[in-house]
Amino acid sequence: MRTHTPRRLLGALAVASALALTATACGSGESDGGDSGPKDVKAALEKGGKVTVWAWEPTLKKVAADFEKKYPKVDIDLVNAGTGDKQYTALQNAVSAGSGAPDVAQLEYYALGQFAIGKSVEDLSAYGAQKHATSFTLGPWSAVYRDKAIYALPMDSGPMAFFYNKKVFDKHGIKVPTTWDEYVDAARALHRADPEVFITNDTGDAGATTSLIWQAGGRPYKTDGTHVKVDFGDEGSKKYTSTWQKLLDDKLVAPISSWSDAWYKGLADGSIATLSIGAWMPANFTSGVPSASGDWRVAPLPQWKKGAKVSAENGGSALAIPKAAKNKELAYAFTEFATTGAGASTRVAEGAFPATRTDLESKAFLDTEFPYFGGQKANRVFAESARNVGPNWTYLPYQTYANSIFNDTVGKAYVSSTKLADGLDTWQKASVKYGNDQGFTVNE
Structure with a gap:
């Protein structure tokens, strides 16, 4: 998808953090069982709270409603802070200011790297995200996983x-x-x-x-x-x-x-x-x-x-948790829900193209007929493309x-x-x- 980004977007990020980052600073990907382990996610859900999500993707509206129904103590505030570069500018401004950042942010795969290398987003390994390594197709997973760190969970893909x-x-x-x-x-x-x-x-x-x-x-x-x-x-x-x-x-x-x-x-x-x-x-x-x-x-x-x-791949995006997020455990719970399992299937039903292998391989998905394309089962072509994305x-x-x-x-x-x-x-x-x-x- 086409995106034009103002030059001012990267200035504060790169100048402030590029020299400080080394090849190993991205994290080991291993959870130390500390304060941000998977058990804390469960406890956070029981306690409840508010999660602010910046995203422009329309299918998340239904996902947010389903999440609130399942976890009535949690309030999801879904905010459209702008599409693509407009949101990235707003997010970078919030990071630079030290306030105003959301708990979850939608980031296109090509844009994720700038926030990862700037240490502006969480490594989700500590929350147990590694268990999803085989849940996603190669292209999207490769885009969020680097140096043993997981900087986001894939939301969709664009084979x-x-x-x-x-x-x-x-x-x-x-x-x-x-x-x-x-x-x-x-x-x-x-x-x-x-x-x-x-x-x-x-x-x-x-x-x-x-x-x-x-x-x-x-x-x-x-x-x-x-x-x-x-x-x-x-x-x-x-x-x-x-x-x-x-x-x-x-x-x-x-x-x-x-x-x-x-x-x-x-x-x-x-x-x-x-x-x-x-x-x-x-x-x-x-x-x-x-x-x-x-x-x-x-x-x-x-x-x-x-x-x-x-x-x-051409296009696609993921959900990341900014370092400045206030409710990181709840943010991870929503991110996981929206990108895997029930949330992913809901988004596919609402018209999104999946990054999850389960949805891509389901008979219902593969047998869907597209009236626009003369009744063609186009998802079969898309699914094959997803399997054949060139690596590395x-x-x-x-x-x-x-x-x-x-x-x-x-x-x-x-x-x-x-x-x-x-x-x-x-x-x-x-x-x-x-x-x-x-x-x-x-x-x-």
Whole structure:
């Protein structure tokens, strides 16, 4: 999902804490049986109290009501403090001020690292979170677990899939591409058949770019405490830039920003024929593009190597407990309830895409028919994608800042003669400089 974050967001966090953090400071992940053990959670529930939750995800409303019904002494105050970067700014301001932080905060996976390395969120290992290590799919769990510490519990996930307009494909005799080379061929054939039709849209999106590099096997980011490496010269990154550059050179990509009115119109009228995006997208089709119901279908992502089955994550978020939380035991109880077991199933029933293996593998989930996609059992495609997410992906500990300058660097390739590879190189250099300026040790 697309997020633009102000540069001021990371300043106080990185300057105050980056130099102080070492590779082992993230915690051992072992509970010492002290004051914040699992038994204290049970005692806190019996005592009751108020838990303030900052989140924009709508399905949490039903989860909060269910939690209060189960634990009548607990009051859940669900607050929408803004979506994505707006909430992160508010949270960082509260952390810096030393007051006003919530007990639970929703954080997208790419943003979690900045709060973890700044020691602004709790290591949930001490609350018994390690028992959930096998409860979640690989992508989301890898995003919250590092250096034996668990900084959040996954709330949802975004395994990628290929959404295509079957009506448009059938009209022009285009086969669904199974490789990215076939995708380029399909893009050319579509645009040749109808110059008003584009294979997709793109004006420069950090999340989409890094997700496709992830799928291609690229691992441009490596982090060990405050030691960071940024390298978009790896083979996976080159695969992506080489393919996407062909699309840009031949003007096969609609110069339309995602989530704009023009984007929704393009999805509705078929002038934007495909999307490679996270499995959370169906709800957006249903609500934002109702007139195209029945036109679209879902398929696995095209592959970089014929016959392969590799995917990546795009989007998704988790629930974390700020260090400044007032009711940490109750906060953990709600976090656990909302992300595992009954709470997770409730959210799936309300339209969220699960991060839990149990929900992903349930017959009811897999057999769900989507009227919007012509009755297709699309969850089967999404579940397979979740199983095939490439391992060992990491984000920068200041990814929010890096994403905020994407359009100023890589974005130039979409509006000028700048090559995509050169744009990535500029983004890399800017990310390295910023990290070093903030006290990290960053190499290329």
